[in-house]
Amino acid sequence: MTGSCDNLFPEIKNIPKCKKCGYRTDFRFNNEEFKLKRKTMDYSSTYDGITIVSLKFKEFCNQKKYNNLEFIELKKAPNFFQVYVKGNVIEYNARMKENLCLECNQFESIIGPTINYDKISKPLDKGFYQSDLWFASGNEKSPKIIISPKTKMELEKEGFKNLCLNKIEKSL
Numbered sequence: 001m002t003g004s005c006d007n008l009f010p011e012i013k014n015i016p017k018c019k020k021c022g023y024r025t026d027f028r029f030n031n032e033e034f035k036l037k038r039k040t041m042d043y044s045s046t047y048d049g050i051t052i053v054s055l056k057f058k059e060f061c062n063q064k065k066y067n068n069l070e071f072i073e074l075k076k077a078p079n080f081f082q083v084y085v086k087g088n089v090i091e092y093n094a095r096m097k098e099n100l101c102l103e104c105n106q107f108e109s110i111i112g113p114t115i116n117y118d119k120i121s122k123p124l125d126k127g128f129y130q131s132d133l134w135f136a137s138g139n140e141k142s143p144k145i146i147i148s149p150k151t152k153m154e155l156e157k158e159g160f161k162n163l164c165l166n167k168i169e170k171s172l
């Protein structure tokens with residue numbers, strides 16, 4: 001969407017970035033020139049951690065009243081959207097956090113996500129959630145998206161293309 005871990009596309013002039021570490025500070029920037037290569041997927045991610053969904057996925061979320069999702073239309077890919085979870089933050093642990101920049105207050109890398117089970121005592125209520133930490137490195141950081149067991153069942157019933165769901169289970 002905006003470049004690689006280390007380099008932003010030079011043609012994107014207006015993306016906010018830190019003047020000290022050089023990494024972007026707006027991880028939800030919408031690159032209006034972005035062209036989606038594979039238009040057959042209902043759910044996919046760019047290398048820099050942007051989740052992209054189809055109109056079918058968006059309509060499903062609206063119909064099921066998942067109201068804490070924000071969809072931004074992709075100008076050069078009609079019927080596809082960037083999507084973000086709003087609120088519903090879940091605490092995560094990281095195996096490693098590297099190089100905190102004191103200017104923008106971001107780590108260069110946050111690696112090894114695991115959910116903090118100490119804070120979870122029952123299955124999540126229906127809905128979409130996000131991790132408090134943003135994982136990966138440089139310009140590519142993004143939160144983990146988590147869904148509840150009920151939402152997982154609803155999504156699986158729809159048969160969305162390329163939606164890959166992993167189960168997170170607390171071991172007793």
Ligand SMILES: [Zn+2]
Binds near residue numbers: 023106
């Ligand atoms: Zn910085």
